[in-house]
Amino acid sequence: MTPTAPTIRIPASDGSGSFDAYLALPPSGHGPGIVLAQEIFGVNATMRAVADHYAEEGYVVLVPDLFWRQQPGIQLGYTEADFQRAFGLYQGFNETLGVADIQASLNALRERPECSGQAGVLGFCLGGKLAYLAACHTDADVAVGYYGVGIEKALDDAQGLRGRLVLHIAENDAFCPPEARAAILAALSGREQTELYVYPGVDHAFARQGGDHFHKPSALMAHQRSVAAFKAAMGPHPDFSALWDKHCEHEFATRDVAATMATMVAEPYVNHIPTMTGGVGHTMLSRFYQHHFVNSNPPDTTLVPISRTIGATQIVDELLFCFTHTCEIDWMLPGIAPTGKRVEIPLVAIVKFRGDKLYHEHIYWDQASVLVQIGKLDPTGLPVAGIETARKLLDEHQPSNTLMAAWALSAP
Known part of the structure; x- marks a missing residue:
C-alpha cells in the first residue's frame, strides 16, 4: 500500500x-x-x-x-x-x-x-x-x-x-x-x-x-x-428518473449551469453524437454548458416525452425536441444563423449514472431532418424527411414508405 x-x-x-x-x-x-x-x-x-x-x-x-x-x-x-x-x-x-x-x-x-x-x-x-x-x-x-x-x-x-x-x-x-x-x-x-x-x-x-x-x-x-x-x-437503487428530470430542469427551465453540474459526478462528459459537441471533464463541460448550451437554446424550446426505459445503470429517453430557430444553437446547428423555422425532431438520450449522479449523456437525433426543416438541405431525391418524422412518431398511422419508390411495385 x-x-x-x-x-x-x-x-x-x-x-x-x-x-x-x-x-x-x-x-x-x-x-x-x-x-x-x-x-x-x-x-x-x-x-x-x-x-x-x-x-x-x-x-x-x-x-x-x-x-x-x-x-x-x-x-x-x-x-x-x-x-x-x-x-x-x-x-x-x-x-x-x-x-x-x-x-x-x-x-x-x-x-x-x-x-x-x-x-x-x-x-x-x-x-x-x-x-x-x-x-x-x-x-x-x-x-x-x-x-x-x-x-x-x-x-x-x-x-x-x-x-x-x-x-x-x-x-x-x-x-x-x-x-x-x-x-x-x-x-x-x-x-x-x-x-x-x-x-x-x-x-x-x-x-x-x-x-x-x-x-x-x-x-x-x-x-x-x-x-x-x-x-x-x-442495491443501491437511486431514483434515476427524478435525478434526470432535475438535471433537465436546470438545463432548460432554470438555465442554471452550477445546478446542472451539481447533478453530475466530479468528472462527467456529454456527447451530442451527430455534431460531436459537448465536453469531457468538469472544466470543459462547465464551459460548454455556460457558453454553448444552457443559454443557447431558443426561448420556446420544449421537450415532449414519448417513452422512458430505466435500467440498472442508465435511462433511455425517447422524446420530441421542439423549437423555433430564433437564435444560433451552437450544440445542434453550429455556425448556422437563425432561420426562424420551426423544428420538431425525434431525439434519444442515453444517460448513464454512477451512484446518484449523472456520469454521461449520449444524445442522438437525425441531423439531416433538422437541416431539411430549417431549409439548409433540399430533400429532393434524398432518402431524408423533415417534420414528418416527428409527426409519425406521434401517429403511427401517418404514411409509411413514402421515400421508397419501389414500395408501389410490391403492391398485391
Missing part, C-alpha cells in the same frame, strides 16, 4: 496474523459493500482505481492484500519483469487461505458503520477465480469474476454455490482455452442466479484500462452487467 492510501487492518480468521486492505468510500459515505479481489499484481494503482470507480457507483469497497502471507504490500506494474515476479507469487498462492481471507474481509466490511450490511465480491484474473470460489464457500451476497484463471479445475465446488454469480469470460484468453471455457459453460449454464458471458474476439485482461488487451466496448458491457448484478442483489 502507498503510505497515504486509506487502509484498515483485518485479522486473519486462522489467527496467523493480520493484513492491510485499501478502503474506498462512496460520496454519500455509506452503501452496500464489495470486497475486491486483486489480479496477480497485488493491490496496485489499477486495483485502487477500480475500487474508487465502484465507490463512485455507491459501494463501500475493500481491497485486501491477498499476498500478505508471502510478502505484504506487493504493488507491481505490467512489465515482463513484473509479470515474472507476479507469476511466481501466483504459483505460491494458497487459494484456500485466500478464500478465508476474503471471508474475513467480508466480515470486516459488514462490521463497518459505512456498510449497509450486504456485501459481495468482485475479482479479476486470480481474483476472478477467487470470486467464483467465494460464491461457493463464503457468505457473499453476490460474486462477479472477470477472466478467472483455473475455474475449470474447481467446478465440483459449484455444489456450494449460493447467491448471485456473474462470470465474464474472454474468448481468446490463453489462460482459459476453449476446452476450459466449454467445461465452465457446461457445468454452470442454466443455474439459477448464475450469469455467464463470453466476449468474442477479446483477450485476458480486456477490462484493464490502459492495458495491451483493453477493449473498451467489451469492458463497458461487462461493467454494466456487473453493476446490474450488484444492484439486483444489494
